[in-house]
Amino acid sequence: MNLNVPVDLHNSFKAATAAQGLNMSDVLTQYIRDYVEKYTVSGKGKGRRQ
Known part of the structure; x- marks a missing residue:
């Protein structure tokens, strides 16, 4: 995965x-x-309500 973020944000995150x-x-x-996990709809009771 490649992610382009501003240099200042990258440096602050690092x-x-x-x-x-x-x-x-x-x-x-x-x-x-x-x-x-939060946003996957599954039959396991996790994620959004169906």
């Missing part, structure tokens, strides 16, 4: 994640997992 001892890829991957 600094914020580093300050927490994390790396950008791990934080973004977790965000994507959370987003998919």
